[in-house]
Amino acid sequence: MIKLTGEQEEALGQFRLARKGKSSPLTIKAENLLDPTQTGAYLEAVKNQLGAPDNKTAASILIKRYAFLPVIYLYCMTSWNVKLDIRHENITIVSQERDGLWLPGFHFVRLQGQGAGMDRDQWREDAVRTLFKGHIFPLINRIASEGKVSRLILWENIAIYLFWLYEKILPLEMHSERAAEDYRFILEEAPGNLFGCENTNPLKKFDSRKILSENTGEMVRPRKTCCYSYLTSSGKRCGTCPHSCSSKRRIPDE
Known part of the structure; x- marks a missing residue:
């Protein structure tokens, strides 16, 4: 172990x-979120923290915040060739705030993992399976069931931070070529079974064409689902909100 x-x-x-x-x-152990006797109470606490109107909204924002755990994991995989120990029992969600926003962190009991070895392609496949099928898939199912929210929304909440990591952060670092290869594998080549899904890669469908935002002048990928962020006490819509982008679509000149 490294x-x-x-x-x-x-x-x-x-x-x-x-x-x-x-x-x-x-603050809760990730494994306890999978416990049907504890999920409901935790969502209720999240709902109160966010000023959300219902558990559906709380469930969506919870997974949106949780998406930073896959970011940590994939950053280690791509940048350092380390497959972190991401078993639910090794992770604690730590409640913390920044500028009045609830932005939970993630504590690893053991911050260690396995190196890539000689066959990185096989190692990467196993790493992706461990993250998505082993950790994210059961969590999304539990939260979706308890919060009565679409799994598509929760998967897109994960996808948007995957896009951010591989399009905005990793290209600026040393291993940009490796990052591009890993991104292509996760988004285009990885089969559905690596994510716990029988037929399709649940992230690929959210890789839509980017448009030019009239608000920022930047290229953005509009969401296909709504995360309900505007229903929380902050009232803010995210920058790729489908409601905002759909009324302001503009394809840049080719």
């Missing part, structure tokens, strides 16, 4: 890696 260095741990702080935090109703 134990991450202090420098690496510090680098992951930008993706909300957290040290063990104070006790809070919103």
Whole structure:
């Protein structure tokens, strides 16, 4: 096993890696989120924290915040060739706030993982399976069931941060070519069974054509589903909100 260095741990702080935090109703072991006797109470606590009107909204925002755990994992996989121990029992969601926003972090009991070895392609396939089929798929199913929210919304909440990591963050770093290869594999080549889905890759469908945002002048990929962020007490819509983008679609000149 490879134990991450202090420098690496510090680098992951930008993706909300957290040290063990104070006790809070919103701090919970990831494995307990899979417990049907605890999921409902946790969603209720999240709903109250966000000022959300219902558990559907709370469930969506919870998974949107949770998407930073896959970001941590995939950053380690691509940048350092480390497949982190992401078993549910090794992860604690740590409640924390920034500028009045609830932005939970993630504490690893053991911040360590396996190296790539000689056959990186096979290792990468196993790493993707471990993350999505082993960790994310059962969590999405439990939260979707408890919150009565579409799984498509929850998968897109994961997808948007995958896009961000591989399109905005990793291309600026040393291993940009490896990042491009990993991104292509996850989004285009990985079969559905690596994600716990029988037939299709649940992330691929959200890779839609980008449009020019009239608000920012930047190219954005409009969401296909709504995350309900505007229903929370902040009232804010995300920058790729399908309601906003659909009324302001503009394809840039070729």
